[in-house]
Amino acid sequence: MIDTLESKESSIDRLGCFSKVAIAGNSYIADYEGERISSDEAVARESDPHREGVYTFWLNDEFVIDGYEKGNVLKYLNHSCTPNCTYAITNERIMIYSCQEIAAGSELTIDYDYDPDIDLEPCLCGTEQCRGFINNLTRA
Numbered sequence: 348m349i350d351t352l353e354s355k356e357s358s359i360d361r362l363g364c365f366s367k368v369a370i371a372g373n374s375y376i377a378d379y380e381g382e383r384i385s386s387d388e389a390v391a392r393e394s395d396p397h398r399e400g401v402y403t404f405w406l407n408d409e410f411v412i413d414g415y416e417k418g419n420v421l422k423y424l425n426h427s428c429t430p431n432c433t434y435a436i437t438n439e440r441i442m443i444y445s446c447q448e449i450a451a452g453s454e455l456t457i458d459y460d461y462d463p464d465i466d467l468e469p470c471l472c473g474t475e476q477c478r479g480f481i482n483n484l485t486r487a
């Protein structure tokens with residue numbers, strides 16, 4: 348499935364991850380790949396001004412997958428408050444799934460579900476159900 352994905356300019360933010368083909372609902376797409384690093388290293392990288400963009404995906408409180416250098420096209424997944432994809436996380440892997448039927452040419456999105464306790468990040472998803480922030484303020 349990874350070969351049918353491509354990065355293109357997105358109306359949400361810079362580059363996005365798009366599917367060249369239609370995807371059935373509830374199907375596995377691919378793993379979010381990258382370097383497995385500690386959470387301390389991830390925090391340092393996230394605030395490093397010399398890095399263009401942040402591609403860290405947190406597995407849990409201790410470990411993070413960083414797609415910055417070793418990631419695949421899924422590192423361009425943008426956030427949406429009404430996403431068409433979701434993910435399943437184990438200690439080692441982040442598996443991306445569709446959560447609805449997706450038409451060919453569509454941008455794939457997930458809910459970043461940022462912690463409500465970190466700095467609020469305005470959301471640009473533009474969907475009707477946009478909650479205004481990427482942070483999930485309903486999460487206690």
Ligand SMILES: [Zn+2]
Nearest residue numbers: 428470472477
């Ligand atoms: Zn939104």
